[in-house]
Amino acid sequence: MQRRAFVGTTLAALALPLPALSHRLRYGLTSVVWNARTDVLEITHRLHVHDVLRALVEHYDLRNPDLTDVRTLAQATLYTSKRFALIGEGIGRLTDVGAELAGEFVLVFQEAAVVSLPDRVRVRARMLMELFPEQQNQVNLHVNGVSRTVVFGQEDLERGVELGSSLG
Amino acid sequence: MQKALLFIALVLVAGLVAAEQPVVDAAGKFRQLGTLLPTPNVYRNAAGAPGHGYWQQRADYKIDVRLDERQRRVSASETITYTNESPDALSYLWLQLDQNRFNANSLERRSEAAQQNSETEDSTYSFSRMRRDHAAADTEYGYTIESVKRGNRKLPYTIVDTMMRIDLAEPLAPGSEIVFSVDWSFNVTEQAAVNSRGGYEYFPETDTYLYYLAQWFPRLVAYTDYTAWQHKQFLGRGEFTLEFGDYEVAITVPADHVVSATGELMNAEAVLSDVQRQRLARAMQEQRQPVFIVTPDEAKANEQRRERGNKTWRFTATNVRDFAFASSRKFIWDAMIHEQDDTANPVVLVMSFYPTEAQPIWSRYSTHAVAHTMAVYSRFSFPYPYPTSQSVNTWKGGGMEYPMITFNGYRPELTEVNEDDEQLTYSRSIKQSLIGVIIHEVGHNYFPMVVNSDERQWTWMDEGLNSFLQYVAEREWEENFHEYEESQSVLDHVIEYMLSEKQVPIMTQSDSILQFGPNAYTKPTAALMVLRETVMGRELFDFAFREYARRWMFKRPTPADFFRTLEDASAVDLDWFWRGWFYGTDHVDVALTRVREFQVSSQDPDIEFAENRKQAQREMAEPLIQKRNREEGRETYVESRRELEDFYNEHDKFTPSNKDRNDYREFLDDLEDWERAALERAVREADYIYFVDFANVGGLVSPLPLAITYADGSTGSYDIPAEIWRRNPDNVTKALVSDKRITAIELDPLQQTADADRSNNYFPQRIVPSRLELYKRDEETRDLMADMLAELKAEKDDKKALPLKPGN
Structure with missing residues (x-):
């Protein structure tokens, strides 16, 4: 059976494009840091506040979301965590910790217990992709003094990251 | 110990x-830049200043443009006087046709990849992409070139996506000029559908439009000593470098429209009422509070009017590198003056234009933000050299810059006060984003509108320097600007980017930059903050930075000119700094x-x-x-x-x-x-x-x-x-x-x-808690958040999804 070009897909949101901004580019930054003291992978997502507000309007049908409100921050946490995954042998399930407003940005926190550090992890970071065609999400993994970076654009679904011997 | x-x-x-x-x-990190920089020459000397043989082209424009509101189409006749100041004979000229980017067959559209769903792993076709494609299917975008002539003789031309080559009968000799005309028209894009830097916005509640025309006329491609014709195709990201020139532009619009444009209005008596001209005269005496030229009530009344006929607004602008305008019957208009210590240009008329939907925040802050920007930027460079500076609200967020006029975003949101009542309110974030974007866009009037660097090649030279001064100006607007916590300085902010593995140096050609924002905006801002506050100190840095701006005012600098000037004016060897921050991807971590x-x-x-x-x-x-x-x-x-x-x-x-x-x-x-x-x-x-x-x-x-x-x-x-x-x-x-x-x-x-x-x-060593650990220390917040997350997870999402099914 021949299928149409947009076969078998659903769309997450009714997305109205924002202006072609020359000066605020669609860019999310996630850091994954292994805290050796606690044996926890600490995940911090940094997203621009206006982009998060837009996502909340679209996904939670909010008229005017207020990111000083704990419920709205929790919604921002869930919105983000649904679009981020980090999977590796010995790494526990990601737990949502919460979110906070930090200047122009919203920081969303997740964490995962580490039983043993794997050589390789799989990462997915699709935050805001459904809203902004030009959105890029960068994920930095910092383990044992070594940094690995993966960048997600519209075409990138899931990426494998070799951490190898850096994990010790 | x-x-x-x-x-x-x-x-x-x-x-x-x-x-x-x-x-x-x-030798490594302190090696002199040497061959990394181009050899000094007669055009650009070893001090980082224009050389004795410096030249640049010149392009003067006379444009008659008409806005057909019913068709949402503009058409124009344009006469260009192009002066070849280069030592080269030019057998053809190149013009930029930026509107062609929106054509369904443009290079940008054809090279676009499919979108991917953010939650699943499937390809997707979004509402927004569908809307844009519908717009392109319903309306043909891109230029219709009616004619290209020199006098009465047609000039042959070839269109290559967003560029047009005009072949000359004989080469244009050094020192000579050519006058030619181009007649053209195009359908104005609906900005929200097409995601363009200009276009129109439709307000269904009042059935009104707001037009803002940017990159709207065929413009000469820059011809330079370092790259000849700068005609890399316009793919939407790398912006512009242009030639300076004088403009006379006649803009014909519906008679009830108010027009804001680059330059000075030359026929106020023909397009403004007596009352409006009296108010404008009062604004020319006012430097504390803006004066309404069109009041909010008058703008609301104008929205209901539909005058027949047209008016022609005439503007002139001297020594500018571009021209933009906005036109609407919706505009509230306020103005005041900005005085500066400059005998050549002691007074600047500062104005804002915005629809009712932008109130109350725009009348309160926009014009003040413009004036503040000029006060700070001029201290770091030169007195603002133009007679007007304008801020126009053209969209909900973001901004874009043109000489003497900037298109800026951020509007308040409707908030439910009680079940039957709503009011427009704005958050602290909206307020500071508005002020921030106005500072940034007005700041671009200095870099690159006057210090004319080449953004299509080196984005950081205007976005980076401008973001640095924006950072300075924001913190001179009010303390704790955009900061809720102590760790929100740009130096803290840039760290995660600088730690990343796949960086490219700041000194990377614009189209090849990865992570454009942090690379071209944030990292240069951080670098210049370190340079000013730590490496050089304010006195040396400010003098050298100002010297760079003044040397290259109305000229075209390259990165080497910036690097050399800062050393030349300070006696501080900074090659290690440029090498590390601008040519490298290392980060700072000293133990x-x-x-x-x-x-x-x-x-x-x-x-x-x-x-x-x-x-x-x-x-x-x-x-x-x-x-x-x-x-x-x-x-x-x-x-x-x-x-x-x-x-x-x-x-x-x-x-x-x-x-x-x-x-x-x-x-x-x-x-x-x-x-x-x-x-x-x-x-x-x-x-x-x-x-x-x-x-x-x-x-x-x-x-x-x-x-x-x-x-x-x-x-x-x-x-x-x-x-x-x-x-x-x-x-x-x-x-x-x-x-x-x-x-x-x-x-x-x-x-x-x-x-x-x-x-x-x-x-002695300390244990420094991580950001996440700090967050979790606040037990009350942590518990509240945990409860709320549990509650929300039990609820069902209410998503709006475009339903798709397999084709038959």
Whole structure:
């Protein structure tokens, strides 16, 4: 059976494009840091506040979301965590910790217990992709003094990251 | 802290430190930029200034443009006078046709990849993409070129996507000019559908439109000494570099429209009412509060009107590199003046234009933000050189810059006050974003609208320098701007980007930049903050930066001109800084690895040995078995037979012998008189000598500002310049001499170097909690959030999804 070009897909949101901004580019930054003291992978997502507000309007049908409100921050946490995954042998399930407003940005926190550090992890970071065609999400993994970076654009679904011997 | 008595004279300390720092990779990080920079020439000299043979082209425009509101189409006749100031004969000219980017067959559209769903792993076709494609299917976008003529003779032309080549019958000789005309038209894009920098916005509640025309007319491609024609196709990201020229533009619009445009309005009597002109005259006297030229009530009334006929607004602009305008019957218009210390241009008319939907925040802040921007930027560069500066609200968020006119976003949101009532309110975030974007876009009037750098090649030269000054201006607008926490400075913000693995240097051509925002905006801002506040200091930096701006005012600088000027005007060798921050991808992470404490020893065994004994007792614990034996009252064999004791039971190794005393006398005899005097003084003053070890973990060499705490509770600071790394960029030791004992040292206490890991910045070591740990420490927030997350997870999402099914 021949299928149409947009076969078998659903769309997450009714997305109205924002202006072609020359000066605020669609860019999310996630850091994954292994805290050796606690044996926890600490995940911090940094997203621009206006982009998060837009996502909340679209996904939670909010008229005017207020990111000083704990419920709205929790919604921002869930919105983000649904679009981020980090999977590796010995790494526990990601737990949502919460979110906070930090200047122009919203920081969303997740964490995962580490039983043993794997050589390789799989990462997915699709935050805001459904809203902004030009959105890029960068994920930095910092383990044992070594940094690995993966960048997600519209075409990138899931990426494998070799951490190898850096994990010790 | 290690405590030992130094048995060498103070004068030898320097030799010791040097011996600990082998020359490793000395040339690398401090190597002069040399061949990385283009060789100075007659166009750009070695000081970073325009050379004696500097030239640039010139393009003057006369444009008659008409807006057909019913068709939402503009058409124009354009006459261009192009002057070839280059030493080259030009057999053809290139024009930019930016509107062609929106054509369904443009290079940008054809090279676009499919979108992917953010939650699933499927390809997707979004509402927004569908809307844009519907718009392109319903309306043909891109230029219709009616004619290209020189006098009455047609000129042959070839369109290559967003560029048009015009072939000349004979080459345009150096020093000569050509006058030619282009007639053209295009359908105005619906900005929200097409995601363009200009277009129109439709307001369904009032059935009204707001037009803002940018990159709307065929413009000469820049022809330069460093790249000839700058005609890389316009793909939507790398913006522009253009030629300066004078403009006369006649804009014909519906009679009830108000027009804001680059330049000065030349026929106010023909397009404004008497009252409006009186108000404008009053605004020319007002520098404290803007005066409404069109009041909010009048703008609301205008929205209901539909006047027949048209009016033509005439504007002129001198020595600008572009022209833009906005037109609507919706505009509220306010104005005041900005006075500046400049005899050539003492007064600037500052204006804002915005629809009712932008109130109340726009009338309160927009015009003030424009005036504030000019006050700050002029201090760092030159007096604002144009007669007007305008801020137009054209969309909900973001901004875009053109000479004397900027299109800026952020509007308040409707908030439900109670069940039956709503009001427009704005959050702190909306307010600061509005002020921030206006500062940024108006700031672009300096960089690159006057200091005409080439954004299609080096984005950082205008976005980076402008973002730096925006950062300065925001913090001069009000304290704690865009900061809710202490860790929100740009130096903290840039760290995560600088830690990333796949960076490209700032000095990367625009279209090849990865992570465009952090690379072209944030990292240069951070670099210049470090340069100003830490490396050069404000006085030297501000002078050199201003010199760069003034040298290249109305000219076209390249990166080498910026680098060279800042060194030339300051006598500070910054090649290591450019190499590290602009040509490299290392980050700053310096570890304070060890501190050793010493005092100068007199070498006199009768004094020093006793001190040595005390220190040994402090540092070496008595063997546990010996201690407990004594506590048990156990008597040793020798204690029970005292006759077995001898010299060694009475004296330990710290008892001076005659040989020790003789050695001391010989040591003194061998010293020169000045050495002996120096030793006596050092012993008398009993200074402490510290060897502080640093390791360069991140690779980027950095100054080392230290905060020092002394045993008496007092504090001090010591700034080590980055040049300490010039012999060994990996490990260095600094000798510090203090008359007071040091108990703690902190590296980079003011967080002024973008140091990525602060946990290794302390002596004694400290445990620095992570951001997430800090968040979790607040138990109340943590518990509230946990409850809320649980509650929300139990709810069902209410998503709006475009339903798709397999095709038949």
